[in-house]
Amino acid sequence: MNLADPGGERVAQIGMTLDVRDEKTAARLKTLMPVVRSRMLMLVSQRTSEELLKRDGKEKLADDVMIEVTRVLNPDAARAVDDEAPRARKPRASGPVRGVLFSSFIVQ
Known part of the structure; x- marks a missing residue:
């Protein structure tokens, strides 16, 4: 996806795995994956390569x-x-998502 660098010439390819609380959450997340992917694209495209x-x-x-x-x-x-x-907005590990793991992270 394109990044927010001036000139728009930088792209990122990021693989993520979500560590979720339980199987019920995992099943629900699968049904909501199109929304989650869209939100992730929006988050990443707001960042710069730096x-x-x-x-x-x-x-x-x-x-x-x-x-x-x-x-x-x-x-x-x-x-x-x-x-x-x-400052207090740090996510809590007790929520539905316990962690985000990057399986690949390429910025060009």
């Missing part, structure tokens, strides 16, 4: 992915996250 090439940029992306997937799976819980102060 952001994504740094460790903290990858960690921020993983946190944002967890928040977005929580919004898709449980909109009521996501509203509570939205109401928190920005």
Whole structure:
């Protein structure tokens, strides 16, 4: 996907695996995968290559992915996250998604 770099010449190909709480969540996530993929594309396309090439940029992306997937799976819980102060918005591992694992990460 294209990144937000000036000139639009940089692209990223990112493989992600979501570590979910249980099988029920995994099954629900499968039915919502088109929405989740769309949200992930939006998140990544807002980043620059400079952001994504740094460790903290990858960690921020993983946190944002967890928040977005929580919004898709449980909109009521996501509203509570939205109401928190920005520094307190770090996703909780007790939610439906326990982690985001990058299986591939290519920026060109």
